[in-house]
Amino acid sequence: MKLAGNDMLIQSLINEGVEYIFGYPGGAALHIYDSIFQQKEMQHILVRHEQGATHAADGYARATGKPGVVMVTSGPGATNAITGIATAFMDSIPMIVISGQVQSHLIGTDAFQETDMIGISRPIVKHSFTVDHQSNIAQIVKEAFHIATSGRQGPVVIDIPKDITSPDNLFDFEYPKEVNIRSYNPPLDPDPLQIERVVEAILNANQPVIYAGGGTISSNASEELKELNSYINVPVTNTLMGLGVYPATDEKFLGMLGMHGTFQANMAMHNADLILAIGARFDDRITNTPEKFAPNAQIVHFDVDHSSVSKIIEADIAVFGQVKNSLTAINSLIKKRSAEIDSTKIQKWHAQIAEWKNSHGLNHDLYKDTSDDKPILPQAVVQHIYQASKGDAFVTSDVGQHQMFAAQYYHFDEPRKWINSGGLGTMGFGLPSAMGVKLAYPNEEVVCITGEGSIQMCIQELSTCSQYKLPIKIFNINNLSLGMVKQWQDMNYDGRHSSISYEDSLPDFKSLVESYGHVGIKITKNSELKNGIEKAFSIKDKLVFVDIFVDPNEHVYPMLVAPNGSLKDMWLSKGNKT
Amino acid sequence: MIERQLTLIMENKPGALARVVGLFHQRGYNIDSLHVDPVEDFVPYKFIEDELNIKFSKGEVSRLIIKTTVGDALMRQILRQINKLIEVIAISDNESTYLKGILRDENLL
Ligand SMILES: Cc1ncc(C[n+]2csc(CCOP(=O)(O)OP(=O)(O)O)c2C)c(N)n1
Numbered sequence: 001m002k003l004a005g006n007d008m009l010i011q012s013l014i015n016e017g018v019e020y021i022f023g024y025p026g027g028a029a030l031h032i033y034d035s036i037f038q039q040k041e042m043q044h045i046l047v048r049h050e051q052g053a054t055h056a057a058d059g060y061a062r063a064t065g066k067p068g069v070v071m072v073t074s075g076p077g078a079t080n081a082i083t084g085i086a087t088a089f090m091d092s093i094p095m096i097v098i099s100g101q102v103q104s105h106l107i108g109t110d111a112f113q114e115t116d117m118i119g120i121s122r123p124i125v126k127h128s129f130t131v132d133h134q135s136n137i138a139q140i141v142k143e144a145f146h147i148a149t150s151g152r153q154g155p156v157v158i159d160i161p162k163d164i165t166s167p168d169n170l171f172d173f174e175y176p177k178e179v180n181i182r183s184y185n186p187p188l189d190p191d192p193l194q195i196e197r198v199v200e201a202i203l204n205a206n207q208p209v210i211y212a213g214g215g216t217i218s219s220n221a222s223e224e225l226k227e228l229n230s231y232i233n234v235p236v237t238n239t240l241m242g243l244g245v246y247p248a249t250d251e252k253f254l255g256m257l258g259m260h261g262t263f264q265a266n267m268a269m270h271n272a273d274l275i276l277a278i279g280a281r282f283d284d285r286i287t288n289t290p291e292k293f294a295p296n297a298q299i300v301h302f303d304v305d306h307s308s309v310s311k312i313i314e315a316d317i318a319v320f321g322q323v324k325n326s327l328t329a330i331n332s333l334i335k336k337r338s339a340e341i342d343s344t345k346i347q348k349w350h351a352q353i354a355e356w357k358n359s360h361g362l363n364h365d366l367y368k369d370t371s372d373d374k375p376i377l378p379q380a381v382v383q384h385i386y387q388a389s390k391g392d393a394f395v396t397s398d399v400g401q402h403q404m405f406a407a408q409y410y411h412f413d414e415p416r417k418w419i420n421s422g423g424l425g426t427m428g429f430g431l432p433s434a435m436g437v438k439l440a441y442p443n444e445e446v447v448c449i450t451g452e453g454s455i456q457m458c459i460q461e462l463s464t465c466s467q468y469k470l471p472i473k474i475f476n477i478n479n480l481s482l483g484m485v486k487q488w489q490d491m492n493y494d495g496r497h498s499s500i501s502y503e504d505s506l507p508d509f510k511s512l513v514e515s516y517g518h519v520g521i522k523i524t525k526n527s528e529l530k531n532g533i534e535k536a537f538s539i540k541d542k543l544v545f546v547d548i549f550v551d552p553n554e555h556v557y558p559m560l561v562a563p564n565g566s567l568k569d570m571w572l573s574k575g576n577k578t
Numbered sequence: 579m580i581e582r583q584l585t586l587i588m589e590n591k592p593g594a595l596a597r598v599v600g601l602f603h604q605r606g607y608n609i610d611s612l613h614v615d616p617v618e619d620f621v622p623y624k625f626i627e628d629e630l631n632i633k634f635s636k637g638e639v640s641r642l643i644i645k646t647t648v649g650d651a652l653m654r655q656i657l658r659q660i661n662k663l664i665e666v667i668a669i670s671d672n673e674s675t676y677l678k679g680i681l682r683d684e685n686l687l
């Protein structure tokens with residue numbers, strides 16, 4: 001078959017099974033957009049800002065496990081995509097970003113809308129390609145999808161000069177069936193000797209903890225993790241990125257760990273004698289001071305990325321491979337040796353954890369207080385959303401206190417349902433990522449829990465939601481300030497509130513969303529909270545934006561004491577630490 | 579901290595060198611010296627061809643020699659980070675070699 005470059009690119013995406021392209025047109029991408037116009041297999045979603053395109057593709061990828069696809073033009077289109085690429089990179093999310101580029105002969109001349117996209121994106125991509133000839137398009141697209149979706153996943157940029165996508169020149173096109181990159185060979189199966197060592201360590205441990213992160217979700221290893229714990233019955237904690245990979249309503253679940261982790265999760269990690277780190281990377285929000293991290297624990301680290309192991313915390317046993325394959329190997333061995341598991345040892349450990357939970361665990365019943373003499377608590381808002389959505393929604397979030405409350409109080413029982421920017425902490429992620437999730441799962445409930453600061457960073461996407469009729473439910477936990485920054489200023493700067501207030505400049509969100517054709521609900525009193533949130537969920541065919549005015553002085557607790565603290569050093573409430 | 583020598587064999591593709599150099603900067607590692615040339619004689623690298631079941635041809639790969647002054651733990655981290663670059667086929671320091679994900683406890687380059 002002979003095709004022009006623009007059609008080759010689009011045909012290659014179709015061959016990869018792409019359903020949606022999130023993008024924004026412009027000069028260098030015009031040929032490509034002409035090809036998009038002339039096909040029916042994929043739908044192009046026109047966002048309102050390229051950042052929105054990347055987050056939407058990212059949300060789609062996190063919810064489905066399939067790579068998200070982004071199309072932008074050169075120059076400002078490409079640079080606008082950078083924040084979203086970095087967001088996907090930090091959380092190892094598979095994404096393909098195709099950027100138009102000026103014509104080959106103009107590269108390097110400071111041509112109109114020329115930027116060195118490969119150079120700008122280099123530190124925040126898994127890999128990138130410049131297309132130098134039409135005959136390489138199919139091979140490059142094939143390799144890009146392979147790289148983005150294998151090993152430790154991540155975003156891949158394909159930069160393509162305008163002349164390469166010209167409709168005028170036809171070349172042979174055949175989409176490759178297989179791909180083999182000789183210099184790229186991510187590990188799959190673990191070393192059996194290491195698996196034996198892990199099983200020994202598990203059988204010998206008195207106070208083991210499973211610490212599972214986002215890598216367990218990327219590897220689709222939730223079932224294997226649950227199976228492992230059906231044999232060994234140990235306490236499980238998840239990172240912010242890992243929530244849902246182990247059911248939150250299971251009695252062995254400790255909650256999230258780390259900076260705003262639960263008391264029992266952080267205490268269990270600190271006192272553990274064995275930590276099974278599964279697809280987690282000992283981020284600084286998890287370890288607190290690395291030298292003081294889990295002083296008595298033997299560390300077993302499962303990861304597909306060699307460079308993550310012993311980067312921050314030295315591993316005693318390293319298991320390289322796809323987490324799914326490694327857990328399958330552990331399971332088949334431990335099943336055979338299950339008679340050797342000493343359940344009395346574990347009972348003592350569970351009893352200790354129950355004591356921690358009873359003393360300083362989170363209060364999940366705050367929503368029951370409906371009195372109007374107190375301001376609405378943000379925690380209670382999340383609890384109501386959890387009740388009203390029956391714990392079954394996809395929940396995207398932004399960054400700040402509202403995000404931490406969502407992570408603490410919405411109990412995720414399945415992987416890929418909690419969608420948030422953990423690594424980069426990108427305000428503005430919540431709304432566009434919810435669009436990607438809703439397009440992937442039009443019949444599922446998709447909720448965005450946001451703050452009045454974050455929502456304004458990509459609020460233009462409300463217009464995209466009208467155009468494509470995406471009935472997302474947005475809950476704006478409105479504390480009239482950049483709450484998380486304010487909390488740090490309260491705790492570390494004697495309450496000097498530098499630049500965290502908008503004074504009187506906030507829009508009336510209800511009328512704002514109504515002007516886009518959406519439904520707005522405003523809630524200011526506890527007595528309105530339950531009904532207001534339920535009403536939002538009862539409206540099925542419209543986007544509903546619920547603006548909820550909460551106590552502006554609330555802080556997120558627990559909070560790790562830093563600098564120089566360990567995981568057992570936590571603030572538990574204002575002025576009160578362990 | 580001691581001065582170490584790293585040797586890399588990588589695909590000779592546009593932008594590949596920038597990825598290696600960029601990685602040093604991005605991760606806060608220092609480069610004391612850097613030397614690049616195309617590999618003309620594949621005889622010393624025949625084991626790579628055998629192990630990875632590939633065949634090099636002329637002009638396809640380059641050799642980089644980088645000197646850097648770091649401690650042991652950071653050296654290991656640098657090796658692993660560079661090994662992750664898609665276009666790097668093999669990298670070694672004095673004690674170990676990564677052949678695309680396969681770690682060997684000797685300097686094979
Ligand atoms: C793009 C971006 N800029 C700045 C920050 C720093 N930051 C982290 S949380 C936060 C406040 C967020 O305010 P809001 O969305 O209202 O959430 P709240 O903490 O009040 O719940 C800021 C400014 C960030 N994470 N992302």
Ligand SMILES: [Mg+2]
Binds near residue numbers: 453
């Ligand atoms: Mg706020």
